[in-house]
Amino acid sequence: MSSRLARIDHLAVSQCSFLHALPAKPKLIATLILLAGIVATNNLRQGMMLSCLLLGLLFFSRLPLWLFGIAFYPAFFSLPFALVKLSVSPAAATAVICKAVSAALLLTLLLASTPFPQLFGAGAKLLPNLVTDALFFSYRLFFIILESLERLLLSLRQRGAFARSNFAWSNWVTLHALGYLMVNTLAVSQRLDQNYRLRGYQTSVYLGATSAAWRVADLALVAALLVVVGGVLRFG
């Protein structure tokens, strides 16, 4: 899962498609409109129509199809709610799962098509500096720790740390690995703090990648999306 997150991040900065070319602000607003639409759907047909729209976006943006697989993780967590709805009708239960998958796919599309500086930059306009910086530093730290975690897992596997036949032993190793990772995270955080202070960090990291002005095409896209989502909710 962790390496998939790294791959999503890499897709956002390396791919080239109409979704990637869109500036962050219109993309964030479009995401909010779609999310509101997904939340507001009240039958399976509406849910399926929005899902098809998202799948179309995934297909035409030439992003890999395994991203759709990631969107199924929340389906697992929506199962209890779907079971409750099963007493109403099977279609209502499926609509709950459809909502969860669509929302996850939408956010996956956003993350896979928007470089993180743009996302944090857009967030910086709304949130206090301290919060934006905390999010940004957590993001940087995540990728440093990710490498450390991957090296640790590889070395543990090579040394036969995980045995299917010995559950207790595997658990013991996992606990120790997590402990090591936690200590390592603290040490890295401390070094990051020292290095950032040395480089002159005082109050905020510059996240300036979002100052692009709105274009007519961006406005048209947002307006079209409003019409489509409104249409789906009204006539679906």
Next chain:
Amino acid sequence: MANLVVELKGLSYTYPDQTVVKAEGIPFLVQPNQKVALVGATGTGKTTLLQHILGLLRPASGQVRVLGRDPVKAFNDVRWQIGFVSQNPDEQIIGPTVFDDIAFGLRARRVPLLQIEERVEAVAQELGISNLLAKVPHHLSGGQKQKVALAGAVVACPQLLVLDEPFSGLDACCKRELVRFIGRLNQELGMAVILSTHDLELVPDIADLVYVLHRGQLIMAGSPAEVFTCVDELRTAGLEPPAVVQLGMQLVGLGLIPEVPLSLQAGIELLQKATSDGTVTSLLV
């Protein structure tokens, strides 16, 4: 001695786990425009010594002065005069893109935007990373990250550049590029350079003064030629002199060349000279 860039005497520091790291013995002095290599085996306290220079650690005993000031007390002033490249560049990259990262120090100093762009592009071009300016740093290779970190450290033209094991994990070509770049900074801008390393092969190319740290003592200081010919002392300190120096000492012992070369090129030139004036031929005959 008033214009020393760094002055460090009788240093001792105790970590929270009670590990004591010392740098006693010879005082560690760095003059303006000097390139200094701090060498020692792994775990001898090179990074701890550098952290004291950077003002990140307060010594338990001893004296540390950087540009005539206590770097801990005057941290907010002294840090603007120091560029630092850490062992792991990932841990010092701040900016969301390579451009933002290199520009970070300039933005913190409130340099006008136009100048920032000019300076960043100039440094990036020097280091051959102009094509990376729009990229996200954590997807770069190790060598590229090291160059980005170095660019970020030197873009504001600090008086002192501190490099902690800057060549670990880099290929030979990348190492040579960085050595040339650091040499140019020193020559053209008069930047004093301190670097720590346990790999002595590149030290003659990059340093004009070498300090050897062993078991909490700065045991030797001198030019690369003076230090590297003390083979026994170096081996006691857990270091191996560069291969070319060891070969050169053997050739001097045999009377084939008059002095110990510090680089491969110098060795080749000495041998060519010895061949052309007949020294080698007469000895072989």
